[in-house]
Amino acid sequence: MRPFLIVLFVAAILTSCTTDFPKKEISTPSLSGFIEGGNAAGVYGKAGLKITADSIKMNDWSISRLVNSLNTLRDTSIVDQTGFSDVYTIQIANIGELEEGAFCDSLIVELGRAGLAK
Numbered sequence: 001m002r003p004f005l006i007v008l009f010v011a012a013i014l015t016s017c018t019t020d021f022p023k024k025e026i027s028t029p030s031l032s033g034f035i036e037g038g039n040a041a042g043v044y045g046k047a048g049l050k051i052t053a054d055s056i057k058m059n060d061w062s063i064s065r066l067v068n069s070l071n072t073l074r075d076t077s078i079v080d081q082t083g084f085s086d087v088y089t090i091q092i093a094n095i096g097e098l099e100e101g102a103f104c105d106s107l108i109v110e111l112g113r114a115g116l117a118k
Contacts, residue, residue, distance in 0.1 A: 021088065026110055030096025030103075035114050038087035047087070053100040056107060058090040063116045066090075074104050078117050088116070 021037035038047075038060035047060040051069060058066060064080040071078055082088075092110070094103045111117040 021086070024114055026092055028096075028106070030094065030098050031092050031106055031110065032095045033090070033092030035088060035090045035092075035110070035116070038089040040085055040087050051104070053103060054094045056090055056092050058088065060087045060089060062087050063111070066111075067117050070104055070108060074101065074108070076108070078108055078111070081115060081117055 021035075023034055023036035026033045026035065033056075040060070049058045049061045049066060049069065050056070051073070062080075063082045063086065067078045067080045070076065092107065094106075098106060108117065
């Protein structure tokens with residue numbers, strides 16, 4: 001019985017670590033994808049961030065780390081508007097063939113619209 005309770009407790013903790021942010025579809029002439037709340041337990045597994053000229057893929061990663069990367073890339077001063085332990089999953093493609101700088105600027109605008117950064 002005790003192993004079952006331990007497994008149940010761990011499952012409850014992992015489930016409660018999910019960021020409460022509903023999936024938001026991004027669909028513009030230049031961008032296509034989504035932003036949704038992630039799972040903090042993923043930080044120890046498949047978490048990561050990859051920004052290229054044609055897409056961004058972020059799994060169970062904090063917005064503050066993304067903001068730091070964008071601030072470095074674009075020499076800006078974006079401010080994270082999320083909680084300390086909140087993590088998100090973002091997958092957005094550059095379907096409008098924007099240049100890398102314009103793509104990053106578009107990401108910043110979408111983060112602002114979602115209320116995650118300003």
